[in-house]
Amino acid sequence: MAPRNKEIWLPDDPDKPRVVVIGAGFAGITLIKKLRDKPVNLVLIDRNNFHQFPPLFYQVATSGLEPDAISFPVRKMFKGYTNFLFRMASVEEVDTSAHRIYTDEGFVRYDYLIVATGSVTNFYGLAQVEKHAIGLKSIRESLDLRSLMLENLEKAAITTDEQERHRLTNVVIVGGGPAGVEMAGALAEYKKYVLPKDYPYFCDETMKIYLVEAGPRLLPAMSAAASGTTLSDLTGMGVEVMLQTAVKTYDGSTVDLGDNHQLAAATLVWTAGVKGNFPAGIDKAGILPGNRVAVDEFNRINGQPNIYAIGDVAGMPAAGYPNGHPMVAPAAIQQGEHLAANLMRQINGKPLQPFVYHNKGALATIGKKRAVADLGRWHFKGFFAWLIWSTVHLLSIIGFKNKLFVGLNWLGSYLSYDKGNRLIIRKYHRPMP
């Protein structure tokens, strides 16, 4: 908490308008890239000094990738930009009347404000679950999960109690969207290829993997064909898929599914939902379901001419999307690109253009050589879908070195069936029971 009158040092050009972007996710960085060399002062604020790549968090969590390979320093990304300043700070409040953003490090003045603050895990008010489960929304959570699962395996190697060994190694994944499906598939491979090498004294029944989904099918945002393939593939890989099942509570040891149905598991991964995440002071007049800030077709919040929201946090009702576009990277990137052009139109006194979302399809990987893809009217599965998935993700990762290292990791695990980053570098600190 900084003193209210402390201003953050921003040595930029006083003759140009200052555009402040909060959030270094896909939406924010895309917008900034499009405004390079434009006659504006760009300021990016984020609590982290890096951009992260959420689609591969599950691979960090399951020891398949090092965290540094899917994180990219913000300052390196915008090296050589002469109209750009980065400031690492946590935003506490926005004062839209004074045009100021208050952070833990001081305040920043803005002429245009772009809220690109993304989303956080939605526990739907289940406080005990929130306390004991781990989400998959940051590189830190991914590392927490990696540590927790590996620590539990080590504890299972120490105990003489067979029941306790099952509880320590079992993992319950909640949420049948892409994150849950991909996590379940990667863990099933871990169980099949790594566990027998690392823990040869464990019995075959050690480590059960449950995938719990409240709705009637996995990957509800994809085609029925994709859902069916995913269900049969995961089941064939040994994952116990439980549809139309909801978690009531979790104490860090036992998952309560209601109807006297309980699962003993020391790890619960929560991927069952996200919600928009916006700073205090943003007009809440039009909050949409999913806690997203309502924006008009130009991404303006409540019609204000100098405050915009883009990405997961922005809810733009549109045909087919009454509560806003899907909370996925392509929508964030498209909004970032579009708003960059609109901002220049606004500054140049030209009329704004409405945003139109182009749905390029959906992908999910189930395991090595298995994935599902819905691309327009075409549906793919198996090896070809897996090649599409791998290519799209590799091309989307920022930076040559990160692409190379992720690619080499994938090649290595493709050839060896190994997951070599099983390191407990920081122990996970469990909440008190």
Add this chain to the structure above:
Amino acid sequence: MAPRNKEIWLPDDPDKPRVVVIGAGFAGITLIKKLRDKPVNLVLIDRNNFHQFPPLFYQVATSGLEPDAISFPVRKMFKGYTNFLFRMASVEEVDTSAHRIYTDEGFVRYDYLIVATGSVTNFYGLAQVEKHAIGLKSIRESLDLRSLMLENLEKAAITTDEQERHRLTNVVIVGGGPAGVEMAGALAEYKKYVLPKDYPYFCDETMKIYLVEAGPRLLPAMSAAASGTTLSDLTGMGVEVMLQTAVKTYDGSTVDLGDNHQLAAATLVWTAGVKGNFPAGIDKAGILPGNRVAVDEFNRINGQPNIYAIGDVAGMPAAGYPNGHPMVAPAAIQQGEHLAANLMRQINGKPLQPFVYHNKGALATIGKKRAVADLGRWHFKGFFAWLIWSTVHLLSIIGFKNKLFVGLNWLGSYLSYDKGNRLIIRKYHRPMP
């Protein structure tokens, strides 16, 4: 803390003697590799589930390498060993009369005990320095240092106070041994190549690097030629080397060097000394300077026939080494190899052979294309010494993938002059003032 009567699960062969090794450093893992397929039960205990490579900690701390590239999972290292069990636990006490090791997870019985617990940073009783400085003895400390230095740079970009900006960016490194020299050289390159790109608004005077050594020359364990080259190279790279200077105290903000001489620096890296680290219960009859356990020429502690110490923690007085051999990786590896052979001699009723240390020389890198090497009567410096240093270290890193990734990182930074891992993944938690 586990109950006193809880025994750790060890499903090994009751007809063979159990050799318990504490510590997965160079000494411990070398011993275990040499005892593969021998008629003994091997048990390794370590608080971490990985082996780490200390010679490159400074490169993790200065954003040149990812932590996973110099860490290797213990279970992966000993994959396929049928006479090996690993247990992750922190040793609390050894009971040599009952032949038991007590840990935070329960106790372990042993027939032969190998203490390979290494060394920890020696702050020589300077409590305030210990509280506010960071050492370079673990991958976690390396990451703490990376976070602290990057956080301080980000804070320097926020403040409007020029003096405060200097304090935040200045780094004082204490200790002129290889760790301190290599850290100073890497930071000087960071200042020269990365800082102007990341913080173009900083003035040239931002970030001073001080290397403080109590003795009359840098690299006191190496030749006078190596010391001289190192001093002139570091000075030429902009490091302020202060010889015959000792730190009196440090409050997290100001380094007091006595005689009214003070340095303002938010980061103090302490590499000024190490001391042996052994568990409670080990006979302290013959502790040598440096807190090392006195061992005989067979690495036995106090002549006991079933308790040995190897590596940094073991002090074996020998000709030219009255307080034990140098606390370096080659000595640890040689003792691990030698003790493996002696253990088999002992089990087979044959006489033990005394350990003889082979000093293969000393190396230290100063920066890109600069190093010093003392190899027998030969002294090398510059590019050729740097090639020797790089080759020796690359070959010493465990695992093909780690060798490849470290090599690619080096190739990349050789070509680009960049240090790309400048990520604050976990913020450093400063001690309260």
